[in-house]
Each structure stands twice: as structure tokens, then as C-alpha cells.
Amino acid sequence: MRIMITTTKPEFDSPVDPNFGRGAYFVVVETNSMEWQAYPNPAVGAPGGAGIQAAQFVSEHKAERVISGDFGPKAHQALMAAGVGMYLAGASASARQAVAHLEAGELERLGGSPRQGSKSGN
């Protein structure tokens, strides 16, 4: 299974970045082999709609699940549309540990309705 995690550094042992849309990096992991690769988040400097652009990046990489500290309402809507499962990293100390927690079924999965609230688009 292919999982993406938002990270603060381009490493699998990096802390999880608490932001989805404006997280610094994405680490992509194949859980069969535990091979991973890091990418800078292309949406990090977007003037608006960063969550949507980041979700498109996740969708392009054909990840089935994504782990982050939190997901904004538009990112939530976009990832739902893309059919990507969203998981909260919770207390996981690193991306590697978050993946282990996910595989052990210990991470909270976000459900159908997104959090309310929206930031200004000026």
C-alpha cells in the first residue's frame, strides 16, 4: 500500500508536519518494501487553495492513504473526492512511527463531513 505523510524534513524519520496544505514535505512510502521518497510540497507557497493543490499532488502520486496533523475543510473535500483515506498522526513522533501506528490500526481516520470554517480568499 502507498502512504503519504506530511513531514517537516525530507526524511522518513522526520517529525510529521502538523499542516496538510502547507506542510513542508511529503514522504511517499510503499509499505510492502518500506521504500520511501521525499518531495517538497508544491502547494506550500500557494496564495490560496493550498489544501486543494496538495490534495491533487497526493492524488497524482496514487497514494491510498495520507497522514498529517490536521486537514482543512477544502483539503478534506478534495481528498474525499480523490478517494484517499485521511489519518491524524496524533502523538506519533516521526513519519516512520506514524506509518507503524497506522498499520497497527491506532490512528484516527477522518470521516465524511469536513470541519467547518474557511479562510479568506482575498
Place this chain on the structure above:
Amino acid sequence: MRIAVASGKGGTGKTTVATSLALCLAANGGSALSPAGPPLLLDCDVEAPNAHLFLRPSWEAVWPVGIPVPQIDPAGCTACGRCAEVCAFNALAILGSGVQVFPELCHGCGSCTLACPEGVITEVVRPIGVLRRGTAQQGIDFGHGELSIGEPMAVPVIRELKRQVNARPGQVVILDAPPGTSCPVVEAVRGSDFLLLVTEPTPFGLHDLRLAVEVGHALGLPMGAVINRDGIGDDSVIRFCENEGIPVLMRIPFERAIARDSALGRTLLETHPEYAPRFRELAGDILRQVEGAR
């Protein structure tokens, strides 16, 4: 002549000045100050319009205003991603096997429609607010916009207000701008002949006045200042205006009676008619500056 009233800082007295200036011009309709009769006042603070609370217009029309957003025919869409690529605001994204539209991020520029190689994008108008038009006391023509709750973009409503509520030939237009110095303010004041900046003599007032003056310079507008709540704070605003060559055209003192009457929803000119000559002077000073700049 188009006079924009702006401030930078909110709550300095833009609407106090704009409404009383409108009443003054109405009272002097037909004179050199306002040759085409009572003015048109446009309340451009579409996120929190309030000039109508003071001038109490009777509304003659209300109509929706919106922006064109893309609608995609999924039958012909190949999910090639051109629309998402050209969108500067991430209002479209390729997610899974199709395009998802996020209308609240769309600025209505039309780039996606032009870029779509399959021609499957049509534009539908998404309402984001309303415009209203009416007549207020002393024959003042009145218009304002109201952005719907939850909508993030004020600019299209301001743009359509200015485009759709028109002045008669020669009629003076007063534009009551929103607070701040970002896009909605620029949209409200652009195209004006004069920028009247209402400020207060405090460090906060000065900080935001500096930003507002930068906007005025960037737009090449002649400017003048009104100092409200005169008597509080310090003289740094006055010194700033002197250094910038911005004339201080009026001062309104910090008085409990003025605040009280304003809180009752009444204009300064109604409750303090002794200000009538000072507003006439203000209008005259603005007219002279505009004519001098031409």
C-alpha cells in the same frame, strides 16, 4: 467628480464624514460644489455596509450579483488537467479520475474556459451578494452592495456596484470605502479624482494612514486628510501629513456628544448643524485640489 473616503484603520469615521459630506453637497445642489444636484453615495464596504443606517434611503431596487464559475461536462472531460494548471487560485483540481471545482476559490477570470481543449467548460453565475439602489434624504442617490455571509471575495461585488449604479452626468459621487488597504479598498477607490483619508491622531491611526497614503500614491490620487477624535493621542499624524504634503482639511474633536449621536444612527450634520460651513469648506477645498490637479 468622484471622491473616495478611505482610512486604513477601521472605525476612524469614514462613514461619518462620507454621509455628512453627501448631505452638505445635497444642501448645496446646483452650486459650483455640486452642480448636478444631490450627489450619489456608494457604500463600498460590502462586508459591513452601514451608510444606509444614517441616510435611511428608501430602496427602489435590489438585485443579485455574482461571478461566473466553471461548470464541467463530465461526459467530454478527459481530466487532462489544463484547467487546473491555468487556475491561479487552485479553484480546480484533478482528483482521482475527474476534475473537482471549488467555486468559493474561483475569481471568475475565465482562464479555464479558454484553456479547455475539449470545450466542455461552461460558465454559470454563482450569486455572492446583492446590490441595492434607492433615494435618501434631500434627494441623495444611494447605492450599496452586500456580500453574502461566508463569501470570501468582496472585490466582485464592489466592482459591480460601481459598474451598475451609475451617476447622472456631472453628478458628484462619494465612495465610502471599506477599511484596510487590500484589494477591496483598491477596487473601491480606483478611478476616483480625490482620496479623502479619515484618520485619528493615535499611533494606530498613523500606522494605517501611512499604508493608505501608499495606496493613494500608487494610484496617483490627490489626497487630503480629516482628523477625527482630535485631541487624543499626539501630533505625529499632523507631522506625517506635513511631511507628505497632504493637507489636513478638517478636524473633528473627540466629544462625547458626537459619539452618542452617531451611536443613535444620526449624521454629524443633523445633530451638529454648526458643522455645515466646515463641510462646505471641505467640499470646496476638495474641488479646488481636483481642479488644480487637472
